[in-house]
Structure formats: C-alpha cells, structure tokens
Amino acid sequence: MIPAADVESALLEHPAVRDVALVGYPDTSGGELPAAVVVAAAEPPTLAGLRDHLATLGMTEWYWPTRLELVPALPRTAMGKVRKDVLARSLTC
Numbered sequence: 001m002i003p004a005a006d007v008e009s010a011l012l013e014h015p016a017v018r019d020v021a022l023v024g025y026p027d028t029s030g031g032e033l034p035a036a037v038v039v040a041a042a043e044p045p046t047l048a049g050l051r052d053h054l055a056t057l058g059m060t061e062w063y064w065p066t067r068l069e070l071v072p073a074l075p076r077t078a079m080g081k082v083r084k085d086v087l088a089r090s091l092t093c
Contacts, residue, residue, distance in 0.1 A: 014053045016045035021082045025091035036065035
C-alpha cells in the first residue's frame with residue numbers, strides 16, 4: 001500500500017508539475033505499480049526527474065512511480081475530486 005496523498009504532495013513540489021495523481025496500473029505478476037499522471041507546468045517532467053525529486057526528499061524508493069503519463073488535465077468530479085478510476089482504466093489500455 002502506497003500513501004498516494006503523500007507522494008502526490010511531494011510531486012506537487014516539483015517545479016515542472018502543475019497537477020498530479022498517483023494511480024496503480026497492472027504489472028506482469030498480477031499486482032499493481034504506481035504511475036504518476038501529471039499535468040505539466042511548462043516544460044514536461046521526466047520520470048527520472050520525478051524519481052530524483054522524491055529521492056532528494058528522502059521518500060522510500062518503493063513509493064516512487066515507475067511510469068509517467070502526461071495529460072492536459074486530470075478528470076474531476078463535480079466536487080473537484082480527481083477521478084482516479086478513469087485514470088486507472090486509461091493506463092490498462
């Protein structure tokens with residue numbers, strides 16, 4: 001279990017990240033791995049750059065995203081909550 005809110009908060013501190021959601025995507029062993037779905041600020045971030053940022057903050061490697069998806073906007077409910085179910089479905093395709 002990864003503390004998604006903690007990882008998202010840390011990733012929001014990266015200068016290239018405007019908005020972010022951490023969601024699981026299927027791995028080859030039947031489990032899930034973390035993916036960062038990012039709305040870029042200006043220059044898009046790289047996966048290596050995001051992982052380096054988390055390492056600098058002292059976050060355990062087990063929490064780091066293993067995949068990066070750039071999107072123009074995160075899908076949200078009428079109340080403003082990120083639709084992680086929609087994002088997760090898009091990562092399985």
